[in-house]
Amino acid sequence: MRGYAGKFLEIDLSSGAIEEKKVPDSTLKDYIGGRGLATKILWDTLGSKWESVDPLSSENMLLVFTGPLTGYFPGTKICVSGKSPQSNGVIGSTVAGEFGIDLKCAGYDGLIIQGKAEQPCYIFICDDHVEIKEASPIWGKKARETVRFLVKESLREIKDIKPGYGEVIEPSFLYIGPSGETKTRIAAVTSKYAHAAGYGGYGGVMGAKNLKALVVKGFGPVPDVYDKEKTLNLVQGFLIKNFERERFRRWGTGAGGYNFGAETSSEPIRNWQEEWHQEQSYKGEEFDKYWVKRNWGDFGCPTTCLKVSVLKSGKYEGALCDNPDYELESYLGTNLGIFTPEKNIYLSYVSNELGSCGIQSGAVLGFAAELYQRGILTREDLDGIALEWGDVEAFAALAERIATRQGIGDILSEGIYRAAVKIGEMKGLDVLKYAVHEKGVAIGAHGVRSGRDYVTTNPIAYACSVQAGDHTSGADLPIGHRHSELFSIMGDSAVYCFFAAMALDNRDIFDFYEAVTGWELTEEEWYQEKALRILQLQRAMLLLGGPDITWKPNRDDELPPRFWEPLPSGPDKGKSLDRTAFEKSKLEYFDAAGWNKNGVPKPETLHNLGLKDVEVKLREASLIS
Amino acid sequence: MDQDDQFWIERSYENCSGCRRCEISCSLYHEGKIWPEASRIRIFMLVPGIEIPHLCFQCEDYPCVEACPEGALSVIVETGAVKVDVETCTACGLCITACPGNVPHLHPDGSSIVICDLCDGEPQCVKACLEGKWNALTLLPREKGISHKMLAATPKELTRKVANYMLGEKTTKEVLE
Numbered sequence: 007m008r009g010y011a012g013k014f015l016e017i018d019l020s021s022g023a024i025e026e027k028k029v030p031d032s033t034l035k036d037y038i039g040g041r042g043l044a045t046k047i048l049w050d051t052l053g054s055k056w057e058s059v060d061p062l063s064s065e066n067m068l069l070v071f072t073g074p075l076t077g078y079f080p081g082t083k084i085c086v087s088g089k090s091p092q093s094n095g096v097i098g099s100t101v102a103g104e105f106g107i108d109l110k111c112a113g114y115d116g117l118i119i120q121g122k123a124e125q126p127c128y129i130f131i132c133d134d135h136v137e138i139k140e141a142s143p144i145w146g147k148k149a150r151e152t153v154r155f156l157v158k159e160s161l162r163e164i165k166d167i168k169p170g171y172g173e174v175i176e177p178s179f180l181y182i183g184p185s186g187e188t189k190t191r192i193a194a195v196t197s198k199y200a201h202a203a204g205y206g207g208y209g210g211v212m213g214a215k216n217l218k219a220l221v222v223k224g225f226g227p228v229p230d231v232y233d234k235e236k237t238l239n240l241v242q243g244f245l246i247k248n249f250e251r252e253r254f255r256r257w258g259t260g261a262g263g264y265n266f267g268a269e270t271s272s273e274p275i276r277n278w279q280e281e282w283h284q285e286q287s288y289k290g291e292e293f294d295k296y297w298v299k300r301n302w303g304d305f306g307c308p309t310t311c312l313k314v315s316v317l318k319s320g321k322y323e324g325a326l327c328d329n330p331d332y333e334l335e336s337y338l339g340t341n342l343g344i345f346t347p348e349k350n351i352y353l354s355y356v357s358n359e360l361g362s363c364g365i366q367s368g369a370v371l372g373f374a375a376e377l378y379q380r381g382i383l384t385r386e387d388l389d390g391i392a393l394e395w396g397d398v399e400a401f402a403a404l405a406e407r408i409a410t411r412q413g414i415g416d417i418l419s420e421g422i423y424r425a426a427v428k429i430g431e432m433k434g435l436d437v438l439k440y441a442v443h444e445k446g447v448a449i450g451a452h453g454v455r456s457g458r459d460y461v462t463t464n465p466i467a468y469a470c471s472v473q474a475g476d477h478t479s480g481a482d483l484p485i486g487h488r489h490s491e492l493f494s495i496m497g498d499s500a501v502y503c504f505f506a507a508m509a510l511d512n513r514d515i516f517d518f519y520e521a522v523t524g525w526e527l528t529e530e531e532w533y534q535e536k537a538l539r540i541l542q543l544q545r546a547m548l549l550l551g552g553p554d555i556t557w558k559p560n561r562d563d564e565l566p567p568r569f570w571e572p573l574p575s576g577p578d579k580g581k582s583l584d585r586t587a588f589e590k591s592k593l594e595y596f597d598a599a600g601w602n603k604n605g606v607p608k609p610e611t612l613h614n615l616g617l618k619d620v621e622v623k624l625r626e627a628s629l630i631s
Numbered sequence: 632m633d634q635d636d637q638f639w640i641e642r643s644y645e646n647c648s649g650c651r652r653c654e655i656s657c658s659l660y661h662e663g664k665i666w667p668e669a670s671r672i673r674i675f676m677l678v679p680g681i682e683i684p685h686l687c688f689q690c691e692d693y694p695c696v697e698a699c700p701e702g703a704l705s706v707i708v709e710t711g712a713v714k715v716d717v718e719t720c721t722a723c724g725l726c727i728t729a730c731p732g733n734v735p736h737l738h739p740d741g742s743s744i745v746i747c748d749l750c751d752g753e754p755q756c757v758k759a760c761l762e763g764k765w766n767a768l769t770l771l772p773r774e775k776g777i778s779h780k781m782l783a784a785t786p787k788e789l790t791r792k793v794a795n796y797m798l799g800e801k802t803t804k805e806v807l808e
Contacts, residue, residue, distance in 0.1 A: 077665060080652075104651075111667065150806055157677055158808050172727045172736030173685070173786055175673050198679035225739040227658070227666035238659070245652075249763060298797045299680060301765060303650040305667075308763060310648040314680040318799040326680070326802055 009074030020121030039073030041098025064122030073501030081506030095548030103197030111224025183361020204363030232524030258311030261290030263335030282576025337368025343395025369448030450477020486533030698729030
């Protein structure tokens with residue numbers, strides 16, 4: 007077995023049991039790692055009782071997986087998964103950082119975490135030394151304090167394990183903030199200060215396990231690959247292709263806050279009431295003024311599209327964050343009527359400190375602000391906060407209440423969809439029409455109405471995705487090509503950075519996979535069999551859902567109501583989606599995925615892919631008659 | 632090549648992207664594997680966003696060589712780098728204490744000390760860094776009369792210095808213990 011460390015670590019926080027686990031080669035060949043393998047393990051372990059498993063209970067699992075491409079591939083991620091408290095399905099949520107590298111250097115391909123600790127804890131791994139440690143000093147603490155503690159404590163402990171070694175590179179961490187501890191559904195699993203596995207809401211899953219952080223230090227090498235010469239040749243080619251992308255390296259996605267609004271009309275403005283703006287104050291150059299590092303990357307990264315922003319003076323002195331990237335520029339900026347880089351950096355910092363996902367929290371804040379604009383939520387409802395568009399301090403105050411579940415924050419902490427249902431009941435009004443989400447997941451900052459956004463060229467992108475609102479995993483036709491969800495499944499399963507892969511040719515990733523693992527994988531095999539199998543499992547678990555919400559196939563494979571309104575401003579003013587074309591694409595997609603006209607996997611599809619048990623389960627749940 | 636052709640690696644901390652392609656190149660060259668802890672150059676990130684490339688500073692008086700009780704360390708005249716004789720080295724760690732920057736460290740297999748050997752004149756880390764246009768590492772001639780020892784510091788000392796400059800003193804106090 008090449009490209010893999012060869013074993014997983016299974017940790018039961020209820021009993022304290024720690025065991026090494028091997029996954030058979032045949033399973034790895036079919037499901038690869040990351041999202042694919044997590045889906046398979048979740049199905050095998052929880053599938054039979056899926057509907058009754060509360061994602062925010064000890065019964066859920068937290069899976070933190072690398073893939074065979076984590077290591078040599080230039081651009082590193084780690085995939086976090088479990089039953090999602092947002093969609094009630096499975097979401098593979100990736101985050102950059104060195105965690106995957108350290109994990110593999112320590113000898114593990116992934117962590118399978120079960121149960122719930124009695125007291126707040128964190129898991130410390132240094133090669134074969136694995137320990138569940140008390141987290142009381144950092145429980146309740148925000149990002150900055152948590153990171154400072156973990157660096158100091160872990161280095162002290164590693165010095166004891168390796169006396170006389172000399173200086174040691176600090177270990178890698180994944181952790182949660184207050185937002186995860188209070189089990190909000192918008193909590194991220196964070197790496198560094200602001201790299202977040204946000205989609206899915208796995209910060210809350212960690213909180214439900216009383217698990218504050220994962221710390222790993224590996225002293226070994228990255229696992230050997232099958233064909234080193236071929237692998238290194240491919241790496242060199244990939245590096246050069248990425249080095250040539252000067253514009254992307256210069257700006258990352260950090261110029262999108264202006265560009266996407268002004269050029270492609272697909273940016274959320276004031277809770278998606280508009281998707282266009284032309285605020286010159288929000289241009290990339292205005293953000294650049296705050297960048298203290300213009301090229302920031304994680305292990306092996308050739309693009310270094312991240313930037314480090316710091317406010318060194320003024321009212322918000324001390325704020326520090328990544329970029330912000332396009333998603334945060336919009337969700338914690340334009341979506342809240344904020345067009346000032348300084349305020350956007352500050353709010354991104356606040357959100358990161360709290361451990362809330364910038365997209366999910368920006369979406370729920372924008373939703374609340376629109377209800378305030380319409381007089382549905384009053385200042386009294388909002389615990390005295392006047393939630394005016396553009397008022398960064400009002401949004402920061404509300405973000406804090408959400409992460410700590412105080413007052414109105416308790417309702418909003420349930421995420422945009424569930425909050426809308428609750429507020430609708432309270433007020434006796436339909437407020438769901440203002441909630442821009444897909445199956446409980448606030449969607450990425452990429453609108454579909456103009457048809458000009460690079461990730462949502464097909465309006466079914468969110469409606470048909472098994473990861474719902476995840477803009478990095480949109481559905482598209484034809485189903486078997488690199489802009490489809492099946493290619494995203496490759497990225498999240500082999501676990502590499504899809505930004506670094508953008509410069510590559512279609513076949514490159516498959517060549518790389520073969521060079522690393524020594525296992526053959528044709529594109530046909532991937533698109534027609536393996537990826538399709540993972541897709542069926544994710545679709546089945548998404549439809550089974552529960553326990554609080556069960557999505558109805560076809561009816562809920564729908565866009566948020568707002569997206570059916572015509573665009574109100576900008577060069578695309580008046581443009582709206584064609585319902586007939588949308589329904590046609592949807593049916594075409596269902597068919598290509600092997601689903602019936604309601605979007606349920608067909609028995610023959612499941613048979614052909616060897617998933618008879620899925621058919622049995624879907625019959626039990628009356629999804630197949 | 633003689634002593635006049637010696638060079639040294641200048642580091643610009645604020646330019647370091649943290650991509651660690653230097654660690655990758657170094658360990659591939661010396662170990663045939665990607666092996667961050669076995670790399671002769673290592674990137675420390677005690678504060679996210681503040682990356683410190685850490686490798687031999689080439690002190691003019693080589694205190695590590697002086698401190699070695701086994702005579703396992705010597706200076707390569709052509710380049711000015713320190714050579715570790717792995718057969719003689721007992722991994723006692725006295726060179727680590729002697730180094731003003733705590734640069735030498737054990738090989739992760741525990742067998743001996745590792746120190747940057749300047750790749751026999753073609754440092755792979757510099758090549759990787761310049762190829763990626765990050766310019767955090769550059770190769771300079773080693774000028775006589777300039778003290779490089781003055782620049783030597785531990786990862787933590789360097790982090791504080793760079794963080795103060797990049798983040799401001801207020802933030803540095805909050806992020807660095």
